[in-house]
Amino acid sequence: MDTCIRASGLVKRFGRTTALDGVDLEVPTGSIQGVLGPNGAGKTTMVRILATLARPDEGSVHVAGYDALRDPVAVRGLVGLTGQYASVDDELTGRENLELIGQLLGMPGRGWKARARELVERFDLSEAGDRPVKTYSGGMRRRIDLAASLVGRPQVLYLDEPTTGLDPRSRGDLWQIVRNLAEEGTTVLLTTQYLEEADELADRIAVIDHGRTVAEGTPSELKRRTGSQTLHVRPVDPTDIDRVMGFVTDLLGTSPVLASDGVSISVPTDEPILLSSLVRRLDQQAITTDELALRLPSLDDVFFSLTGRALPGDTDEEVSA
Amino acid sequence: MSTPTLTPENVLPAPVKRRIGPLEGVGHGLTLAKRNLRYVLRTPTTLIDTVIQPVLFLVVFVFLLGGAISGSWQGYLQTLVPGLMVQITMYASIGTGMALNTDISKGIFDRFRSLPIARSAPLIGAVLGDVVRYAVALSVLLVLAFALGFRIQTDPLSTLFACVLVIVFGLTLCWFSVLIGMMVANPQAVPGVAMAVILPLTFGSNIFADPETMPRWLEIWAGINPVSHFVDTVRGLMIGGPVAGPLAWSLVAVAVCHAVLLPLALRAYLRRVR
Numbered sequence: 008m009d010t011c012i013r014a015s016g017l018v019k020r021f022g023r024t025t026a027l028d029g030v031d032l033e034v035p036t037g038s039i040q041g042v043l044g045p046n047g048a049g050k051t052t053m054v055r056i057l058a059t060l061a062r063p064d065e066g067s068v069h070v071a072g073y074d075a076l077r078d079p080v081a082v083r084g085l086v087g088l089t090g091q092y093a094s095v096d097d098e099l100t101g102r103e104n105l106e107l108i109g110q111l112l113g114m115p116g117r118g119w120k121a122r123a124r125e126l127v128e129r130f131d132l133s134e135a136g137d138r139p140v141k142t143y144s145g146g147m148r149r150r151i152d153l154a155a156s157l158v159g160r161p162q163v164l165y166l167d168e169p170t171t172g173l174d175p176r177s178r179g180d181l182w183q184i185v186r187n188l189a190e191e192g193t194t195v196l197l198t199t200q201y202l203e204e205a206d207e208l209a210d211r212i213a214v215i216d217h218g219r220t221v222a223e224g225t226p227s228e229l230k231r232r233t234g235s236q237t238l239h240v241r242p243v244d245p246t247d248i249d250r251v252m253g254f255v256t257d258l259l260g261t262s263p264v265l266a267s268d269g270v271s272i273s274v275p276t277d278e279p280i281l282l283s284s285l286v287r288r289l290d291q292q293a294i295t296t297d298e299l300a301l302r303l304p305s306l307d308d309v310f311f312s313l314t315g316r317a318l319p320g321d322t323d324e325e326v327s328a
Numbered sequence: 329m330s331t332p333t334l335t336p337e338n339v340l341p342a343p344v345k346r347r348i349g350p351l352e353g354v355g356h357g358l359t360l361a362k363r364n365l366r367y368v369l370r371t372p373t374t375l376i377d378t379v380i381q382p383v384l385f386l387v388v389f390v391f392l393l394g395g396a397i398s399g400s401w402q403g404y405l406q407t408l409v410p411g412l413m414v415q416i417t418m419y420a421s422i423g424t425g426m427a428l429n430t431d432i433s434k435g436i437f438d439r440f441r442s443l444p445i446a447r448s449a450p451l452i453g454a455v456l457g458d459v460v461r462y463a464v465a466l467s468v469l470l471v472l473a474f475a476l477g478f479r480i481q482t483d484p485l486s487t488l489f490a491c492v493l494v495i496v497f498g499l500t501l502c503w504f505s506v507l508i509g510m511m512v513a514n515p516q517a518v519p520g521v522a523m524a525v526i527l528p529l530t531f532g533s534n535i536f537a538d539p540e541t542m543p544r545w546l547e548i549w550a551g552i553n554p555v556s557h558f559v560d561t562v563r564g565l566m567i568g569g570p571v572a573g574p575l576a577w578s579l580v581a582v583a584v585c586h587a588v589l590l591p592l593a594l595r596a597y598l599r600r601v602r
Contacts, residue, residue, distance in 0.1 A: 080444050
């Protein structure tokens with residue numbers, strides 16, 4: 008498969024801090040690449056370099072065959088960028104923003120007008136299209152911003168934390184838009200702090216931490232990397248939880264972890280017969296369960312095992328898929 | 329690569345561009361200048377700066393101080409108006425630095441930079457848009473001045489030339505404003521810094537009072553101050569008097585300021601947008 012984005016050995020320093028410490032990345036044409044990492048991992052710096060907004064101190068970047076350092080204009084013509092903060096003019100209306108970009112791109116004839124109309128409709132902004140952007144809600148701002156980066160029909164789209172701060176519904180809408188774009192052949196690179204988001208959208212994920220790539224692969228490859236599965240049990244009667252914990256400890260020799268909901272437990276295991284033994288034991292004691300399953304680890308678990316740290320800010324902010 | 333729902337046949341993008349020609353760059357600048365003008369129309373404060381300031385200055389100085397300075401406000405009006413044209417333009421130039429700083433501190437600049445347009449386009453846009461702003465401010469001032477009784481004592485062509493000169497002068501100051509705009513952290517800081525330079529240049533000149541009435545040190549400064557020569561030129565062109573001498577002085581001053589300020593402003597700008 009063609010490689011669309013190829014970055015190697017990217018280093019970027021800001022004074023004494025090293026934002027990127029030798030990042031490599033290869034993204035096949037037409038795929039969705041997730042870049043996962045906590046705040047300050049270097050994700051935004053990386054996207055800015057890939058979009059020619061910043062120059063790396065070391066390393067090289069090629070996008071669709073063009074050298075981004077030598078041929079930035081060519082790369083800018085192929086790439087669309089949606090940053091963390093809406094890069095649109097608050098005072099102009101949504102439609103005017105899109106028209107302005109179309110004009111700057113030199114769309115022939117009145118092409119920019121038609122293109123703006125098309126995007127306004129496609130992004131469900133027909134009603135709001137003629138209001139100044141400063142009156143928009145968070146979700147609408149993200150949509151107009153994304154539309155703005157699509158005016159020139161980019162082959163490559165960079166999305167820097169596109170759903171940070173969005174409510175679950177707007178997030179779901181945006182995910183669908185990204186999926187559609189990828190289906191239409193656009194190569195998408197998406198940074199996120201949300202494991203669910205990377206899991207949901209990305210064909211491949213690069214996990215970066217402290218300016219380095221700590222892991223790379225498909226979501227399921229990454230999950231397999233932790234080397235074990237996780238057993239989840241939730242008894243119907245919450246008061247049974249202590250007895251269930253006792254059985255599992257007996258069978259495994261290690262004690263399980265009580266989940267934050269207080270009514271279920273989980274424990275990592277490589278023991279293939281654990282499930283059947285546990286089922287027999289629960290049966291004998293007439294304990295029924297709502298949930299009893301062996302699962303691949305979540306990306307949370309993966310991130311933890313790769314970096315020794317939990318992903319911040321992901322516990323209280325549930326993402327509905 | 330196909331984008332079925334997005335790509336009507338007639339609006340396919342041009343093939344990949346690798347360089348941006350100077351003409352194209354100016355085109356981008358013009359597009360952004362239009363945007364900046366629309367911005368001025370939508371944000372009341374910038375409109376007030378452009379329209380209300382000339383009115384206030386004229387009214388305050390003519391009616392409040394005109395009699396005291398010159399014996400009668402009618403007489404004062406004649407000498408003040410050409411000077412105010414220069415002063416108003418200087419004040420208006422502050423907006424350029426503020427607008428650029430505002431854009432850079434918001435996301436919109438990243439958008440411009442991510443597009444295949446000339447790096448200088450936002451700068452050209454800001455400056456060209458402001459030329460229009462200066463012209464509006466001058467028009468407001470002149471219309472009111474005529475209503476109050478100001479009369480041109482030369483000819484329309486000289487007056488037009490005077491207006492063009494004032495706008496050229498404004499462009500010089502524009503670069504100064506851009507330089508400040510690139511150096512300070514936020515747009516609100518621009519007027520403070522700019523005023524520290526503009527106030528001595530405007531009040532320490534022959535705009536409001538005859539330098540001969542000033543203390544010796546201030547009179548010397550007002551004599552050196554290029555603004556005074558500029559005002560002399562504009563007065564000569566509009567109400568009569570020597571033109572050639574002050575014009576030569578003014579042009580030299582404008583050329584020197586351009587030679588110094590333009591490269592500095594460009595360098596500061598390119599460093600910020602790099």
